[in-house]
Amino acid sequence: xxxxxxxxxxRVLGIAVPTPLRRLFDYRPCxxxxxxxxxxxxxxxxxxxxxxxxxxxxxxxxxxxxSLSRLRPVTSCLDEAPLPADWLWxxxxxxxxxxxxxxxxLHQAMPSLLRQGRxxxxxxxxRWCVTxxxxxxxxxxxxxxxxQAELLAMLRQHPQGMVSQAILAQSFTRDQxxxxxxxxxxxxxxxxxxxxxxxxxxxxxxPALPLNREQAVALAALHERLDGFHPCLLHGVTGSxxxxxxLQLIEAVIGRHRQALVLxxxxxxxxxxxxRFRRRFRAPVVALHSGLSDHQRLDAWEAAASxxxxxxxxxxxxIFTPLARPGVIIVDEEHDxxxxxxxxxxxxxxDLAVARAHHHRIPLLLGSxxxxxxxxxxxxDGDYRHLRLTRRAxxxxxxxxxxxxxxxxxxxxxxxxxxxxxxRETLAAGHQVLVFINRRGFAPTxxxxxxxxxxxxxxxxxxxxxxxxxxxxACHHCDRRRALxxxxxxxxxxDLRPLGSGTERTEETLAALFPDIPVHRIDRDSTRRRDxxxxxxxxxxxxEPCLLVGTQMLAKGHHLPHVxxxxxxxxxxxxxxxxxxxxxHSAQLIEQVAGRAGRAAHPGxxxxxxxxxxxxxxxxxxxxxxxxxxGQLLEERRAAHLPPFRFLALLRLEAPREATVVAxxxxxxxxxxxxxxxxxxxxxxxxPVPAPMERRQxxxxxxxxxxxxxxxxLHEAGAWLVAWLEGHPEARRVRWSLDIDPQTL
Ligand code: ADP
Ligand code: ZN
Ligand code: ZN
Numbered sequence: 001x002x003x004x005x006x007x008x009x010x011r012v013l014g015i016a017v018p019t020p021l022r023r024l025f026d027y028r029p030c031x032x033x034x035x036x037x038x039x040x041x042x043x044x045x046x047x048x049x050x051x052x053x054x055x056x057x058x059x060x061x062x063x064x065x066x067s068l069s070r071l072r073p074v075t076s077c078l079d080e081a082p083l084p085a086d087w088l089w090x091x092x093x094x095x096x097x098x099x100x101x102x103x104x105x106l107h108q109a110m111p112s113l114l115r116q117g118r119x120x121x122x123x124x125x126x127r128w129c130v131t132x133x134x135x136x137x138x139x140x141x142x143x144x145x146x147x148q149a150e151l152l153a154m155l156r157q158h159p160q161g162m163v164s165q166a167i168l169a170q171s172f173t174r175d176q177x178x179x180x181x182x183x184x185x186x187x188x189x190x191x192x193x194x195x196x197x198x199x200x201x202x203x204x205x206x207p208a209l210p211l212n213r214e215q216a217v218a219l220a221a222l223h224e225r226l227d228g229f230h231p232c233l234l235h236g237v238t239g240s241x242x243x244x245x246x247l248q249l250i251e252a253v254i255g256r257h258r259q260a261l262v263l264x265x266x267x268x269x270x271x272x273x274x275x276r277f278r279r280r281f282r283a284p285v286v287a288l289h290s291g292l293s294d295h296q297r298l299d300a301w302e303a304a305a306s307x308x309x310x311x312x313x314x315x316x317x318x319i320f321t322p323l324a325r326p327g328v329i330i331v332d333e334e335h336d337x338x339x340x341x342x343x344x345x346x347x348x349x350x351d352l353a354v355a356r357a358h359h360h361r362i363p364l365l366l367g368s369x370x371x372x373x374x375x376x377x378x379x380x381d382g383d384y385r386h387l388r389l390t391r392r393a394x395x396x397x398x399x400x401x402x403x404x405x406x407x408x409x410x411x412x413x414x415x416x417x418x419x420x421x422x423x424r425e426t427l428a429a430g431h432q433v434l435v436f437i438n439r440r441g442f443a444p445t446x447x448x449x450x451x452x453x454x455x456x457x458x459x460x461x462x463x464x465x466x467x468x469x470x471x472x473x474a475c476h477h478c479d480r481r482r483a484l485x486x487x488x489x490x491x492x493x494x495d496l497r498p499l500g501s502g503t504e505r506t507e508e509t510l511a512a513l514f515p516d517i518p519v520h521r522i523d524r525d526s527t528r529r530r531d532x533x534x535x536x537x538x539x540x541x542x543x544e545p546c547l548l549v550g551t552q553m554l555a556k557g558h559h560l561p562h563v564x565x566x567x568x569x570x571x572x573x574x575x576x577x578x579x580x581x582x583x584x585h586s587a588q589l590i591e592q593v594a595g596r597a598g599r600a601a602h603p604g605x606x607x608x609x610x611x612x613x614x615x616x617x618x619x620x621x622x623x624x625x626x627x628x629x630x631g632q633l634l635e636e637r638r639a640a641h642l643p644p645f646r647f648l649a650l651l652r653l654e655a656p657r658e659a660t661v662v663a664x665x666x667x668x669x670x671x672x673x674x675x676x677x678x679x680x681x682x683x684x685x686x687x688p689v690p691a692p693m694e695r696r697q698x699x700x701x702x703x704x705x706x707x708x709x710x711x712x713x714l715h716e717a718g719a720w721l722v723a724w725l726e727g728h729p730e731a732r733r734v735r736w737s738l739d740i741d742p743q744t745l
Contacts, residue, residue: 009029009037010038011029011061011064011068012026012028012059012062012064012068013059013060014026014057014058014060015046015058016055016058016103017046017053017055017103018053018054018055018103018107018115019101019104020101020104022099022101022723023101024059024103025048027044027046027071027072027074028068028072029074030073031073034079035080038057038060039057040056040059040088041082041084042056042078042079043055043079043083044057044075044076044077045074045075045078045117047072054078054115054116056083056103083114083322086322086323086359087109087320087322089359090355090356091105091106093352093355094345094347095345099718099738099740100345100346104344109320110320111294111297111298112297113298114301118298120298126163126190127161127164127191128155128161128162128163128167128177128186128189129161129186130161130185131184131185131186133184134186141183141185142183142185145176145179147176148179148180150172151172151176152185154172155186163191203281204251206280208244209244211241211245211248212391214236214389215240215241215244215389215393217387218234218236218388219245222245222252223249223252226252226253226256227361228362229360229361229362229363229364230364231357231363231364231383231384231385232363232364232365232366232384232385232386232387233334233366233367233368233371233376233384233385233387234366234367234368234387234389235371235376235379235386235389236367236369236388237369237391237397237398237595238369238392238591238592238595238596239398239559239595239599240389240391240393242332242369243276245389246262246332246365247276247280250262254281254283254311254327257325259307259309259311259312259323259326260310260311260312260327261312261318261319261321261323261328261330262277262314262329262332263314263316263318263319263329263349263350264313264315264332264333264557265315265333265338265557266315266556267313271534272557272558273332274287274313277311281310286304286311288300288313288314288317288318288321300312301321301322304321305324315338316338316340316341316349318349319353323360326360327362328357328362328363328365329353329363329364331353331364331366331367332367333367333556334350334368334372334375335588342744343737346742350375366384369592370587370626371630373630373633373634373637373643373644376630377644380634392599394600395601396598396602396603398595398597398598398604398625399566399594399597399598399603399605400625401568401594401621401622402606402608402622403571403608403618404419404607404608404609404610404613405610405611405613406610407611407613412513413501413505413506413509413513414437415435415506415509415569416609419567419607420513422565422607423435423510423514423547423565423567427545431563431564431565432540432546432547433546433563433564434550434554434563434566434593434596434597435510435549435567436550436551436552436554436566436569436593437502437503437569438552438570438589439501439551440465440523440525440551441465441466441467441474441476441504442467442469442498442501442508443466443499443502443505444501444502445465445500446464446473446497446498447497448488448495449493449496451491451493453491454499455485457475458480459475459480459698460475460478460693460696460697462475462476466484467504468504468508469504471484478696478697501569503521503523503550504525506569507521510547510549514547517545517547518539518546518547519546519549520539520549520550521549522536522550522553523551527553537560540560540562541560541561541562548563554596555589555596558596561599561600564597564598564602564605565606565607566596566607567606567609568593568606568609570610571610571618572611572612575612575615575617579744579745580637580642580745581744583617583633584633587617587621587630591625594606608622617629617633643741646708647707647711647714647741648707649705649706649717649739649740649741650703650704650738650739650742651668651704651739652702652703652736652738652739653665653703653734653736654696654701655734655735656698658700660733661734662688662702663730664731664733664734664736665687665704666688667730668688668704668721669687669688669704671721671724672704672706672717672720672721675724679716681708682713683707683708684705684706685704685705686706686707687703688702688703688704689702703745706718706721714740715740718738718740722738
C-alpha cells in the first residue's frame, strides 16, 4: 500500500507501555493509518510478551536499534486524535524528573477507562435533523420498519434536531438512525463541544465579599500579572480569607475565558470549600475526588481537556488534568503532606504545579498559613512573590498557644485536671471544644502489668494499637489484626491494661465526664461510611455545645465558628524524631489545629499539653508563632546542609531476607561511589543504613541517601543508579525505588 505523500508513515513507533522498565518499546505501525496520521499521544493496542496492552506513541522514527524485520506491529490504534499535548508534556516531565518509567507514569496519570482502552468521548457530538425528504408525510420506505417510523416521527417534533445521547435514551438504536440516514430522511451534523462563552463567562451566582486591605493588596498584585509565569506564595494566618482571594482571582481568570485548576489536600474532608466554589460561580465547577465513577472521571477529564470546564478542583492527582486554556493553578494548603505520592510515581503535586505553570506561562498561587520551608525560602529569596495576610477576616486574631506541663500530673483520657476544668468552663459558656489527638484507636498498645509484655506486631518493628470499636489489636503499619488475648502470652497474667490514649479512649473519658454533652469522634475509623463526616460537621455547625475529638482530619481547613477552645493532647511527637522534617510537620499541624479556635464571634484559646514545656522550639512556636519557628528552622537547615538548601534522593530497598537487601545495598553504594568519583560529581552518598522501621510487613528495609547542592548532579547520579539497578541481576530479588525530594525518611 503506497503511503500518502503528504502524510508519511514512520517505519518505527517508540511506544511507552505499562511496565516498570525505563525505556520505550519499538513497534511497526499497523496497516491502518489513524485519521490524523501517526503522532505522539495516540493510544495503541500492542502485544507485549503474550499479553495485549494499551500503550502510548511517544516517538515516530525511521530507525530502531533492533532490525526492522524483528519488530512486531501495533495491533490497532485506539484514538482518532492524540491525547492532550499538555498532559503528555507533564507526564514526560514527571517521568524524567522522578526517574520513573514513562509507560507507568502515563498509565497512572490517565483515567482508568482510557487505561483499559476505552475511547475518549469524542470532543464533538452528533445532532440528528430531519431532511426535506423526511418531512414529507409517511415516506413509503418505512412501512415495514415501525421503529424507524417512530424515530422519524420523534425527530420531526424537534426542528432543532436531537443529540445522539437523547435519542438513544429513548431506546432507539444507532442502526435505526443509520438506516434513516441511508434513506436520506435524516442527516447528522457534528457539533463542536467547545465552551460556549456563556458557560465559561464570568457571571457570579453570589456577589464577592468586599475585601479587607491586605486581601485587596494581594489580589491587586495577582491581577497585575495574569499573563506569564508568576509564582506567588499567599502566606496568610488561619482564617485570614485566603479562599476569598482564590475565588476573586478565579473570577478574573474565567472572565478572560481561561481555566483555573485548584488543588486541595482532601476534598472529602472539606466539603465546605467545594460548596463555597459552587455557590460563588455560575460556571460549572468540576470536582475530581475519589467518589467519582470511572465514567464521571473520564467525563471530567474530557471536559477539562476540551475547555468546557472552566474551574477544576481536585486532590493530588488532579495536577494531571489536561487543560485546553490554562489560566491559573492554585495550590491550597501547599504545605500539606498529601500532595506527595508515596508509592509508584513518587511525585509532589505542588512541585509539578510549579513546573506546569512555568510551562504554560501562567500564574501560580501557593496558599498556606504554615508554608513549607521549601516554599518559604523561595519566597524569601524572591523567586516567589511573597503576599502576606496577617489579620483574620473576623475580629479575633489567632490565639497564642498556652503550654500545659504534663510532668508528674495524673491524666484522664490523656487530659490533665486543669485542662478538663477549662473544658468544663467553655462548655458551660455554651461554646464548643475541639480535642486533637493524633492517634486513632483506644490506646497505642496493650501492656501486661505483671511482666511488662507489650502487644507487638509479628511483621513489623511496631506495637499494635488497641481498638475497642470493634475490640481487636491492629497494626497501623501493615494492617494485621489480632483478637484481644485473654491473658498475657508471656506469663499468663490477666492483668492486661491499655497503655496511653487514642481517640476512642479520650472520647470514652469525655463522654463519662460530660454525660449531657454530645461527643463527636472524627478519625479514619469513624468516617469510613460515606457522608459520616459531613453529617457530624453539619451537627457541629448547628452550634450547640459539644466536644469534637479527632485526629489530623480536624486540622484540614474546616471553618467551625462555634469552637472557642482547642486542646492538643500531646505536642511531643515531632520534637525528638529522627526525621529532620518531623519538627516542621508537627509545628504545621499544631498551628493548623490551633487555627480552628475562635474564628467567629468569640476569641479562642489553645491549650497544648507537653512533657517538654521548656523545649526551645516548642516555646518559640508558642510565644512567637509559626513564622518565627520557621525562620529558626531554616537557619538550622542551612547550617546542617539540609533541604531546602540541599537536594536529596532516597533509594529504598526491601526484601524478605535482610542478607539479600544488605548485599545489594552495599554493591549499589560501592558502584555509585565509584561513578561519582569518575564523573567528579559533588554528590554525597550516605549509607546504606537500615530504614527507621527496619522490619515492616515482614520485609527488611534499607536505604541509601544521595545529597547534592546542585539538582542536575543529583539527577545524573540518580539516573545512573537506577540504570545500574535495572541491569543488575541481584536487583530482581529486591524491591527498590528511588524517591526524589523525599518527604519522609
Ligand atoms: P482561610 O482560607 O485563610 O483560612 P477563609 O477564606 O476560609 O480563610 O476565611 C475565613 C472566614 O472569613 C470565612 O468565613 C470567610 O467567609 C470570611 N471572610 C473572608 N474574607 C472576608 C472578607 N473580606 N469580609 C468578610 N468575611 C470574610
Ligand atoms: Zn505478662
Ligand atoms: Zn505490622
